[in-house]
Amino acid sequence: MQKLFEEVGSLDTKCYEEFFLSEDILMEHAANGMASYIRANFSNKQTTLIVTGSGNNGADGIALARLLHGEYDVSLLYAKVPKSQMALLQEKRAKALHVKQIKEFQECDILVDAIVGTGFSGEFSAEITNLLHAMNTSRAFKIACDVPSGLTKSGTCAKATFCADVTLTMGALKKALFLDEAKDFLGKTEVLDLGVSRKLYESQTNWYLLDMQDLKLPARERKNAHKGNFGHLSLLCGEKPGASVMSGLAGLKFGAGLVTLVGYENQQLLHIPHSLMYAHALPDNTTALALGMGLGAEFSDEELQDFLKNDIAMIIDADVFSMKLILKILSRKNIILTPHPKEFVSLLKITELANISVEELQQKRFKYVELFCKAYPHITLLLKGANVIIGLNNNFFINPHGSAKLAKAGSGDVLSGLIGSLLAQGYTPLDAAIHGSLAHTKLAHNYNGSDFSLTPEDLIQGIGNL
Numbered sequence: 001m002q003k004l005f006e007e008v009g010s011l012d013t014k015c016y017e018e019f020f021l022s023e024d025i026l027m028e029h030a031a032n033g034m035a036s037y038i039r040a041n042f043s044n045k046q047t048t049l050i051v052t053g054s055g056n057n058g059a060d061g062i063a064l065a066r067l068l069h070g071e072y073d074v075s076l077l078y079a080k081v082p083k084s085q086m087a088l089l090q091e092k093r094a095k096a097l098h099v100k101q102i103k104e105f106q107e108c109d110i111l112v113d114a115i116v117g118t119g120f121s122g123e124f125s126a127e128i129t130n131l132l133h134a135m136n137t138s139r140a141f142k143i144a145c146d147v148p149s150g151l152t153k154s155g156t157c158a159k160a161t162f163c164a165d166v167t168l169t170m171g172a173l174k175k176a177l178f179l180d181e182a183k184d185f186l187g188k189t190e191v192l193d194l195g196v197s198r199k200l201y202e203s204q205t206n207w208y209l210l211d212m213q214d215l216k217l218p219a220r221e222r223k224n225a226h227k228g229n230f231g232h233l234s235l236l237c238g239e240k241p242g243a244s245v246m247s248g249l250a251g252l253k254f255g256a257g258l259v260t261l262v263g264y265e266n267q268q269l270l271h272i273p274h275s276l277m278y279a280h281a282l283p284d285n286t287t288a289l290a291l292g293m294g295l296g297a298e299f300s301d302e303e304l305q306d307f308l309k310n311d312i313a314m315i316i317d318a319d320v321f322s323m324k325l326i327l328k329i330l331s332r333k334n335i336i337l338t339p340h341p342k343e344f345v346s347l348l349k350i351t352e353l354a355n356i357s358v359e360e361l362q363q364k365r366f367k368y369v370e371l372f373c374k375a376y377p378h379i380t381l382l383l384k385g386a387n388v389i390i391g392l393n394n395n396f397f398i399n400p401h402g403s404a405k406l407a408k409a410g411s412g413d414v415l416s417g418l419i420g421s422l423l424a425q426g427y428t429p430l431d432a433a434i435h436g437s438l439a440h441t442k443l444a445h446n447y448n449g450s451d452f453s454l455t456p457e458d459l460i461q462g463i464g465n466l
């Protein structure tokens with residue numbers, strides 16, 4: 001798990017005030033970190049172009065040009081002339097060493113974007129927009145200095161944003177790098193130390209980035225065990241029973257000892273897989289209940305309320321986010337909600353926390369997750385998306401490991417089954433959400449068919465090899 005920060009200015013200040021480092025030292029380490037990355041990954045036969053802006057992001061780029069000069073064929077292109085104190089100082093140093101400067105964009109092997117970093121606001125001029133277009137269509141390997149130029153502090157992107165293969169970010173990871181919109185521009189990320197180790201540079205935070213290695217699979221350590229030791233996941237089976245069948249199969253494969261679909265008989269259910277049980281009422285030994293997937297109008301409000309009255313752990317998804325009866329359980333401790341953005345917008349409206357569009361939510365995902373978790377501090381919330389956010393009270397976790405392979409109907413149903421299974425097996429709601437989500441993204445990652453072809457069945461089949 002890695003720490004995430006809203007801003008790193010205060011962390012830089014700590015370096016100056018507590019460790020007696022200077023801006024120059026920090027910047028030299030930033031540039032040196034980028035130079036080391038280039039040396040480790042590219043031969044000095046490869047041409048490098050560094051495009052710089054007027055502020056300290058540009059200054060990082062000019063310092064990098066100086067470090068590589070004499071060793072690599074390196075050129076500097078000013079998108080904007082140096083203006084900040086540090087940019088002017090770096091320019092003076094680069095000039096004294098006769099670092100090559102060019103006036104127009106040229107093809108190269110390694111392209112470094114140091115136009116703007118954390119100080120960017122607004123939109124780019126037409127000139128920089130055109131330059132970014134040329135940079136993005138270049139065949140070069142693309143490195144973003146600190147953040148891809150065009151990405152704002154809040155994580156939204158300008159109309160023209162640099163599309164990096166790797167983002168070498170300074171000191172610590174910024175939250176803004178993990179808004180859904182940024183995912184197409186970021187490439188891989190690496191953190192560069194700024195003169196002190198990352199551990200010392202970083203301070204307290206309540207936002208974390210999940211690593212795949214954090215995944216804890218359900219252990220079957222006990223030898224003298226029977227199915228009852230691994231929980232009983234019950235799922236409400238609604239108008240579209242396929243959804244709960246997929247959830248149920250995922251839950252069974254992920255370790256729940258028993259899985260039961262609860263609902264009324266109908267024709268389609270004659271074809272349910274034989275490994276799933278079926279009942280009209282909630283089995284007494286249910287340890288977790290999953291509801292919402294494909295629910296439709298199968299149950300009356302009264303019937304649903306009866307299910308919700310049970311004080312068992314629950315994972316709630318899909319259709320329930322448009323029903324007011326959800327308000328009755330939001331003060332409980334053992335509940336996980338897993339809305340996608342449209343469902344979360346509906347939930348925010350029902351709870352009267354906000355009346356916003358999906359676009360507004362997507363631009364401010366962090367803010368609205370925090371708002372909801374503050375209002376309902378006992379609920380574990382999992383907001384789906386390209387980068388999943390999981391929140392409980394004042395702690396937040398981002399899972400960035402998913403891919404567009406998962407953008408297909410039924411992926412979410414499998415997620416509900418995975419999380420429900422862990423809940424049934426005794427994981428806390430937060431752990432069930434974190435490890436269910438990590439398993440879900442790992443399943444997509446492990447799938448080796450074409451990206452477009454992943455189905456919920458493929459996800460379920462992959463569970464056996466996690």
Ligand SMILES: NC(=O)C1=CN([C@@H]2O[C@H](COP(=O)(O)OP(=O)(O)OC[C@H]3O[C@@H](n4cnc5c(N)ncnc54)[C@H](OP(=O)(O)O)[C@@H]3O)[C@@H](O)[C@H]2O)[C@@H](O)CC1
Binds near residue numbers: 057084146
């Ligand atoms: N301790 C430190 O400080 C360290 C800082 N470090 C580095 O500094 C970076 C932050 O530097 P920063 O604060 O100077 O901001 P930065 O990202 O260069 O942007 C400001 C410049 O951008 C320009 N600009 C703004 N909007 C624009 C637009 N729409 N279109 C075009 N230009 C626009 C604006 O120009 P102006 O509008 O003023 O003409 C101004 O000059 C950080 O990301 C990291 O790389 C590292 O070396 C580690 C130590």
Ligand SMILES: Nc1ncnc2c1ncn2[C@@H]1O[C@H](COP(=O)(O)OP(=O)(O)O)[C@@H](O)[C@H]1O
Binds near residue numbers: 340404409411414
């Ligand atoms: N582009 C993407 N990148 C990563 N994960 C994605 C992407 N698109 C969808 N997902 C994931 O796939 C799942 C889709 O769930 P959902 O929208 O509820 O689908 P359904 O209800 O059809 O099963 C979520 O876990 C979501 O985070």
Ligand SMILES: [K+]
Binds near residue numbers: 113117145147149
């Ligand atoms: K940049």
